[in-house]
Amino acid sequence: MPHILIAPDSFKESLTAAEAARVIREGLSEVLPAARYIELPLADGGEGTMEALVTAAGGRYEETEATGPDGNPLKARFGLIHDDRTAVIEMAEASGLQKLPLARRNPLKTTSRGTGELILDALDLGVEQVILTLGGSATNDGGLGMAQALGVKALDASGKPVAAGGQGLLEVASLNLHELDTRIPATRFRVICDVDNPLTGPAGATYVFGPQKGATPEMLIALDQGMARYGALLEQVVSRKLVSLPGAGAAGGTGMAACGFLGGRLEPGVDVVMDAVGLRAHLKDADLVVTGEGRIDGQTAHGKTLAGLAREAAQAGVPVVALAGSLGDDYEEALACGISAIFGITPTPMALEDALAQAEQNLRRTARNVGALYGLG
Known part of the structure; x- marks a missing residue:
């Protein structure tokens, strides 16, 4: 048998x-x-990673409301494991590609803000650690929407807040972290990704994954250029090399943002899940x-x-x-x-x-x- x-x-x-x-x-x-x-x-950091980790650990879920990738509110959930000390937040829950039909996918407009809102909700419950899984996103905003939800100020050359979505990458001239939620530095962030792509270039976030998120050839050029400027700006602000990190391009550049704004550490998702499920x-x-x-x-x-x-x-x-x-x-x-x-x-x-x-x-x-x-x- x-x-x-x-x-x-x-x-x-x-x-x-x-x-x-x-x-x-x-x-x-x-x-x-x-x-x-x-x-x-199994899962590798994309859709289903939260379920795999919560099931393996015998955890539970919290449901809340968050901003969807198109800016409209939606219901989303995150997991709690290790006696509610660790939150498992899946980016696809609030910012996922499956949340939008093909006709409504536009990386110039889609935002990762909802993922940042889920992090805030988890912090409100007193978690000590966040496992953030990045795969399956509908966004190419470099994680800027997530960061804005957590208190980061992204301003254009005239000092006004940049637009939501990838359009913000084309406008951002300064980043201010002074109002970043004070609980972020005290929380450990493990960032689980399913790709090792860098932030920009032919193998980067925009050119490899942008087309499935609705990007036209013209959008790809503009978004990749904007991502490069934004990445260089973030490196200056946090005094850390980020753009060339393997996985920086995960989830439309959210891999870089999670390292830069959250102090996270990128880990191959499949290894984490394989260990968790035995x-x-x-x-x-x-x-x-x-x-x-x-x-x-x-x-x-x-x-x-x-x-x-x-x-x-x-x-x-x-x-x-x-x-x-x-x-x-x-x-x-x-x-x-x-x-x-x-x-x-x-x-x-x-x-x-x-x-x-x-x-x-x-x-x-x-x-x-x-x-x-x-x-x-």
């Missing part, structure tokens, strides 16, 4: 990691009903790992869930099969991480909206086919 570990990340905008694990199990069970299954949802112990008894996420491409090998999982599985001598909502450029690079096989789940070319709507049935069917192949072996 094979022991199969099902450990996916979320399929962004369609299935949470827990939902994906359930669907994969249903597909495998159609042809391998006698197998022993363990569902272990992945290595589960691998000891596994014969096969089935994982997956919404998209596998050249970025997968750089700090993403599948790369970290494959590395640990390879050390344990367990083969890994990965399922993807879509396969992007250079997806084969993920094979070098230790993944044995990669399967796209979309059976025919289709619009993104249709692929998202059909994700569950496509994932179940592909998992069933993987189970059939495994059974033949």
Whole structure:
């Protein structure tokens, strides 16, 4: 009787990691009903990281109101673990890409302010530590909205507050931290990210992630230039090198902001989550790992869930099969991480909206086919 570990990340905008694990199990069970299954949802700093950490620690959630990425109020929650001494704040909750339909995505306007408001709410509860997870943001404002919510003054050349969103990067001429919430320096911030991109340039926040957030080619040029000026300004204010930090470009530059304004320390999210859920112990008894996420491409090998999982599985001598909502450029690079096989789940070319709507049935069917192949072996 094979022991199969099902450990996916979320399929962004369609299935949470827990939902994906359930669907994969249903597909495998159609042809391998006698197998022993363990569902272990994973995350890497993006969507689902808060849930994975709170579940592993037996924590709880607080719900509050925050500013959404488009400036409108929304309901958001954050986790509390370690006897309520640690808050787990997921940027995607208040500032996430999934909060906006495709037609309303515009990185010149989307703001990270709501994430800062969640931090304030957590501080009001007396937490000693904040774990801030950065993935899945709809923003490219360099974390400036988050900082403004915490008391930072960002002014243009005439001394007026800059506009919200990425537009503020094009205007900011000075940063004043004198009114930064006094509890920030006394609080430990662990900043969990799922990418190692720098702040600017061809591999930076704007050019790599801006298009999925609604940026046009013209926006990309302006936003990257604005991000560079803003980054240099923040380095001067805090007297610390930030722009070149691996992960500074996470969440539209919020990685840099979290280090500069909050004094945070960037950590690879997948390592934090794998430790929290006890992945290595589960691998000891596994014969096969089935994982997956919404998209596998050249970025997968750089700090993403599948790369970290494959590395640990390879050390344990367990083969890994990965399922993807879509396969992007250079997806084969993920094979070098230790993944044995990669399967796209979309059976025919289709619009993104249709692929998202059909994700569950496509994932179940592909998992069933993987189970059939495994059974033949």
